[in-house]
Amino acid sequence: MIRAAAPVNPLIQGSNPASIKQTNLATALRIIRRGGASRAEISRQSHLSRGGLTPIVNELLAQRLIVECESVETDSGRPPVLLRLNGRYAKVICVVWIRDQAAVALVGIDGSVQSLYQYPFQGGERAQDVIDMIVAEIARILARERDSLLLGIMAQAPGPLDAMSGVILNPSNFNGWQNIPLVEILSERFPLPVFLENNLVGAAVAEQHFGYGRDIADFIYIVVDEGIGAGFVLNGQLYQGKSRQISEVGHISLDIHGEKCSCGNTGCAEMYVTVPALCRRALQIGPAQSCDWAATLREVLRRAEQGDAACRRALEREAEYLGSLIVTLINIFDIDTVVLGSSITAAREALQAPLTRYVAERISARPMLEPHIYFSRLQRSSIVGGALRMFDFYIDGRLGTYAQVGERSAKALRAFAAQ
């Protein structure tokens, strides 16, 4: 099957040093990670002869980064041996700290979640309590793992955050917690590479590998919950701006004569499109009142189903406001696929048809471009995507050479096994 994904560089042949070897290993891994590949398929995609490929595959097998599996496709004779990533050996510790809970998971490089510890907030926790929980759980994972390759720790949180220095800045509705230097805190405690990214980034990458973004080179991923953010996958690569923040599409103005937004602009999308904005319209909830918004959305959907006029109207408005934002983004990027993620996905049945209709009627590129709007069906996408991101860094050499990553992992496991 031919897939439109990230362009893969051809394997380099020649008699050059270790960097060429690592480049070739990385190229093979990029091909194999797309759901597995036979030797013939890797050879075809990498333009390297089977003979030239053999030492590369043997090296990956020896390093236990890949395993051999029998293919189930038996259309012509003996099935080819499929090479897959070895998620039971190479793993990433993923930390996701969001508004209502923190989670620590051990995830294979193939996206398999192998352990997951969730810590729902009761209210009244200090930031230090959450940090202590995260540190304790990571230490437990390190003590438990004996024979694994741990690539590092990928932490994710809502924005705004400073991905460069690894600091959670001042996310709204984040229990007043701010300016948390999470990378520094975890790096001091654990001898592993630590990164901090927006949790939307992980979710977008998971969607690219396992969701509606699979096999699609360009799509826009929009999270709609208590805020709005967007990630753009362009030519198979996640686009990241200069400050490595996500796109602040929530502050695109939908009404220049609207209310003043806290960002300084007027009539921002965030004031109309978020799940709280939808629920407030439907149930006349005052601006000062807070709720469990995911549960409130379910209530709005239930009432709309039963014919409640205000709830139905609020959902129609949501299709218009969100549709207007999507029209703007499609007009800028000339992309036909949009995937919506997070709590808004509960409203798939109510929104998909009116939203698609609204967008199709208004984008400039109609009728050449037919918009496809999907509601993500993935679970735990930030956690899974965090591991995929770290594996990207590993392949790209951002974590050092493969040998260095191996030595660092072994050292960390020894240190914590002894504790």
Ligand SMILES: [Zn+2]
């Ligand atoms: Zn704004």
